[in-house]
Amino acid sequence: MSKFQPLKKISFIRSIYNKINPVSGTILMLHRVTERRSNIKDNRILEITPAFLEETIKNFLSLNYEFVDIDTAFRIQMQEYKISKPYICFTFDDGFKDNLMNAYPVFKKYNIPFTIFIATDFPDGNACIWWYQLDEILQNIDTIEFPDGTFYPCKTIEEKNHVFHLAGKIIKNTPKEYVKSYIDKIFEKNGSAKSKMPSDVVPLTWNEIKTLQETGLCTIGSHGVTHVPLSQLNDYSLSYELLHSRERIEEQTGHPVRHLAYPYGDFSPRVAEAARKCGYLSAVKVGGGLQRVRQDPFHFKREGLFQK
Numbered sequence: 001m002s003k004f005q006p007l008k009k010i011s012f013i014r015s016i017y018n019k020i021n022p023v024s025g026t027i028l029m030l031h032r033v034t035e036r037r038s039n040i041k042d043n044r045i046l047e048i049t050p051a052f053l054e055e056t057i058k059n060f061l062s063l064n065y066e067f068v069d070i071d072t073a074f075r076i077q078m079q080e081y082k083i084s085k086p087y088i089c090f091t092f093d094d095g096f097k098d099n100l101m102n103a104y105p106v107f108k109k110y111n112i113p114f115t116i117f118i119a120t121d122f123p124d125g126n127a128c129i130w131w132y133q134l135d136e137i138l139q140n141i142d143t144i145e146f147p148d149g150t151f152y153p154c155k156t157i158e159e160k161n162h163v164f165h166l167a168g169k170i171i172k173n174t175p176k177e178y179v180k181s182y183i184d185k186i187f188e189k190n191g192s193a194k195s196k197m198p199s200d201v202v203p204l205t206w207n208e209i210k211t212l213q214e215t216g217l218c219t220i221g222s223h224g225v226t227h228v229p230l231s232q233l234n235d236y237s238l239s240y241e242l243l244h245s246r247e248r249i250e251e252q253t254g255h256p257v258r259h260l261a262y263p264y265g266d267f268s269p270r271v272a273e274a275a276r277k278c279g280y281l282s283a284v285k286v287g288g289g290l291q292r293v294r295q296d297p298f299h300f301k302r303e304g305l306f307q308k
C-alpha cells in the first residue's frame with residue numbers, strides 16, 4: 001500500500017466537506033490603522049498602515065469579491081440573502097480614533113462598509129488599555145520591575161517582547177477590578193507616577209462614533225464594557241458586559257446594536273447562550289478562517305488582516 005494513500009483519503013474527505021459546506025465569505029478582523037506601528041510584536045499585529053488597507057481593498061476588488069456589512073453577512077450566513085460570489089466583511093475591534101481618521105477615508109473612497117465593535121469603556125473614558133500602556137513603558141526602560149518585586153531585562157526588542165508576553169499573561173488572569181492598579185504599580189515601580197499611553201493611541205469619542213454611524217458606511221457593534229475575557233465572569237458580570245454595552249451604544253447612537261465581538265475572542269457555550277439571550281443576532285470570534293454556509297451565528301469566524 002502506498003504511503004501517500006492516507007493523504008489522498010484526507011483530501012477526498014476534505015473535498016466532500018467543502019462541497020457540503022461551501023465557503024460563503026470572509027469576515028476580516030482589524031484593530032488599528034496607523035502610520036506609526038509598534039515594535040512590540042503583539043501590538044504590531046493589531047496595526048496596519050492606511051496604504052496597506054487600500055492595497056488590500058484593491059486586491060479584493062480585482063478578485064471580484066462582494067463587500068458587505070455585518071448585517072448582510074449575517075443574512076447570507078442564515079441563508080436569508082443570496083449573493084453570487086464570496087463576500088468580504090471588514091470589522092474593527094475596540095474603537096480607536098484612527099478608525100475614523102485613517103481607515104474611514106479609505107473606505108469612503110471605495111464606498112465599502114465596515115463595522116466597529118466598541119468596548120464602551122473606551123468612549124466613556126474608563127478603559128484600561130493595558131497593552132498600549134505596557135508598550136509605552138517598555139520603550140523607555142532597560143530593566144523592568146514587576147509589582148511582585150521580580151526584575152526582567154528589557155533592553156533589546158526580544159527582551160521587550162518577552163516581558164510584554166509575561167505581563168500580558170498575568171494581566172489576562174487578573175480579576176478585572178485589579179488590572180488598572182496592576183498597571184499603575186508597574187509604572188510606579190519603574191519611575192513614573194502616572195500610567196501613560198503612546199500619544200497616538202486614543203479611543204473614539206461618542207460624538208465620533210455617531211459621526212461614523214451617520215456616514216451610512218459604518219455599523220457599530222458591541223465589544224463588551226470593560227474589555228475583559230467573558231468566560232471567566234459570573235452570570236451577573238457577564239450579563240452586565242453584554243447588556244450594558246448594548247444599551248449604552250444604543251442610547252448614544254440611536255441605532256440598534258445586533259452584533260457582538262468577544263473580547264480577546266474568549267467565549268464558551270455559556271457566553272454564547274448569554275449573548276443570544278441578551279438579544280444579539282451574532283457574535284464574532286478571533287480567527288477560525290473562512291466562513292462557510294450554515295455557520296453557527298455565535299461562532300462566526302474571522303480572519304485577521306495582518307501586515308508584516
Ligand SMILES: [Zn+2]
Nearest residue numbers: 093094263264
Ligand atoms: Zn479587543
